[in-house]
Amino acid sequence: MARYRPEPAHSHGSVPRVGVLLVNLGSPEAPTAAAVRPYLKQFLSDPRVVEIPRLAWWPILNLVILNTRPAKSAEKYASIWTDEGSPLRVHTERQAKLLAGFLTEAGHRDWRVDWAMRYGRPSIPERLDALREAGCDRILVVPMYPQYAGSTTGSVMDEVADRLRTWRNLPELRFVRSYHDDPGYIAALAANVQAHWAKNGQADRLILSFHGVPRFTLDKGDPYHCECHKTARLLAEALEVAPERVMLTFQSRFGKAEWLKPYTQPTLEALPKQGVRSVDVMCPGFAADCLETLEEIAMECKEAFLTHGGKHFHYIPCLNTRDDWMHALTQLVIRHAGHWADADPRRSVADRQLGRTRALALGASHGEKTP
Structure with a gap:
């Protein structure tokens, strides 16, 4: 019963x-290994997130990942943590x-x-x-x-x-x-980019970096890849820019399996060799700034682009509370x-x-x- x-x-x-x-998605309670460990355990124990048989995944997660990754992740969280949390x-x-x-x-x-x-x-x-x-x-x-x-x-x-x-x-x-194609969402994204361009000018490329997922999810029917591409197309149309000036990439890979391509950081590292000296990068798949945008993109990817010959890297913040x-x-x-x-009975005529x-x-x- x-x-x-x-x-x-x-x-x-x-x-x-x-x-x-x-x-x-979520966040640890503090930027410490002790706080990150239970958060990672809950996250990586979700069968929707890691589609590996439990018997095979349990020892990898509990004996390897949870003994090595929390400290490294805590350092990353500490780099973006604020006085408010x-x-x-x-x-x-x-x-x-x-x-x-x-x-x-x-x-x-x-x-x-x-x-x-x-x-x-x-x-x-x-x-x-x-x-x-x-x-x-x-x-x-x-x-x-x-x-x-x-x-x-x-x-x-x-x-x-x-x-x-x-x-x-x-x-x-x-x-x-x-809400990948919601008109209000697309309009807010476009206004966010336009406000950045009005202040800083347009870079050679606008990079739209979405969170990655394993490639096999697309093969098995997950619509995520298609919805990311539709968001990117609608945003480019709203901005009235040539399609070749907008690039869609995927970030935040985990493990050795193939994920959706092209990958964000390798793409940024290769662009200077193609004559691209400046990039604007935004993350339309995130409704609010977080570790993956503030640390991975605005810090790690910026360093990678500049180290490989890029001259100007601008991160455009998420929509947050615009x-x-x-x-x-x-x-x-x-x-x-x-x-x-x-x-609604409390709502007047x-x-x-x-x-x-x-x-x-x-x-x-x-x-x-x-x-």
């Missing part, structure tokens, strides 16, 4: 309440707070917005439980990965499902599967909430009309047809 967690007190006739949960946690928390404010402005005053990390804390189970305790019986889960991959968004869905197995009274549940991105994220959430937004007007204006600004 299933063991259910105690249900919160129920009030008959209570009004349905919407909860929104933003989810990002992990940049990824700081940005994600701010995104959640800003989203709550924008939703309030749109008339959804009683929606509850929270945030969680797939690995580390705050965890998905504890924040789902918090939403339930707050009376949210309609929950929208928003993995902050623009492009879908089984190892990222798929893993979030697994963790949500595992927690809901312990609930007797299930909520209405919705997911944002991906105002245009937060507005786009707000509209994304409202659209995926669907009839929950229209049926004026609020609903204002929200509809804003939605139509946003659609018109992106060339969409309005009813």
